Amino acid sequence: MILDVTEEYVDQLISIDSSSGGYPWGTRNINKVCNQKNWGAYLFLFENLPAGFIVFQRILDEASILHLAVHKGFQQRGVAKKLLHYFIEECGKRSIASVFLEVRESNxxxxxxxxxxxxxxxxxxxxxxxxxxxxxxxxxxxMYVN
Ligand SMILES: CC(C)(COP(=O)(O)OP(=O)(O)OC[C@H]1O[C@@H](n2cnc3c(N)ncnc32)[C@H](O)[C@@H]1OP(=O)(O)O)[C@@H](O)C(=O)NCCC(=O)NCCS
Structure with a gap:
């Protein structure tokens, strides 16, 4: 199940992020984004357990993926794929034309x-x-959505 979440879920996002095995985005960055306008997040629940999330910003017809992380215990089960698929579908419904992101070259x-x-x-x-x-x-x- 995918939930559209707000800053009330920030502790769950921080917990998944620190258990994802990647370079953690960090509490400071997550809190900073949650205080900005136009941000959003989708949380993936795997059998009711918080498993992964995507955090993004949508401004006019552009969106940016700010972070995507899946708890180590739920990786390689298609969680990130489902989150991305859902996010891109929602972008399409909102007439977002392009989605941008930055990723480490080693990732x-x-x-x-x-x-x-x-x-x-x-x-x-x-x-x-x-x-x-x-x-x-x-x-x-x-990537170009519409
Ligand atoms: C990258 C990350 C989000 C992938 O999450 P995930 O739920 O395990 O990914 P999925 O199971 O949905 O896999 C989707 C695809 O990602 C790639 N992939 C994910 N993990 C992989 C692995 N360990 N080895 C090889 N390919 C992998 C594959 O293309 C895979 O598709 P396939 O299974 O059809 O080959 C996760 O490993 C993570 O949280 N990493 C740490 C944080 C991070 O790096 N975030 C990205 C920041 S931009």
């Missing part, structure tokens, strides 16, 4: 997932993300 699983939905690389942000050894590039990706 091949996420890049593969986005590419399978038709996202294409549109640019590179050099040394955009911190790593334990330094920095890595970010890929800008986009």
């Amino acid at each position: 091949l699983n996420a890049i593969k997932l986005y590419a399978s939905f038709g996202f294409q690389e549109i640019g590179i942000r050099r040394n955009y993300y911190p790593t334990s050894e330094g920095f890595e590039n970010g890929l800008d990706m986009a």
Whole structure:
């Protein structure tokens, strides 16, 4: 089941994020986004347990995926695919024309997932993300919905 959630669910988002095994987005960033306008989030419940989420911003006919994370215990069961599918379908209903995102160059699983939905690389942000050894590039990706 997918729920359209508000800031009341922020603790669940933080908990999934910190259990996703990726570079955590962090409490500060999640709280910051939840205080902005035009943000939204969908929470995936797997047998009533919070399993994954997507956080996004929609402004006029453009949307940005700000974060997508699935709890390690629920990964590789299609949760991210279902969330993305739902999000893109909702974008279509709202006449969103384009969706943008940024992803770490090393995050091949996420890049593969986005590419399978038709996202294409549109640019590179050099040394955009911190790593334990330094920095890595970010890929800008986009897909056109309508
Ligand atoms: C990336 C992430 C969201 C994928 O979530 P998930 O629910 O496990 O993904 P799904 O089960 O829906 O898999 C969808 C597709 O993603 C890719 N994928 C996901 N995990 C993968 C893995 N471990 N190995 C290879 N491909 C993988 C595959 O293309 C897969 O499709 P397929 O099964 O038909 O090959 C999850 O691994 C995660 O939370 N990672 C940490 C946070 C993160 O990196 N978020 C993205 C930030 S932009």
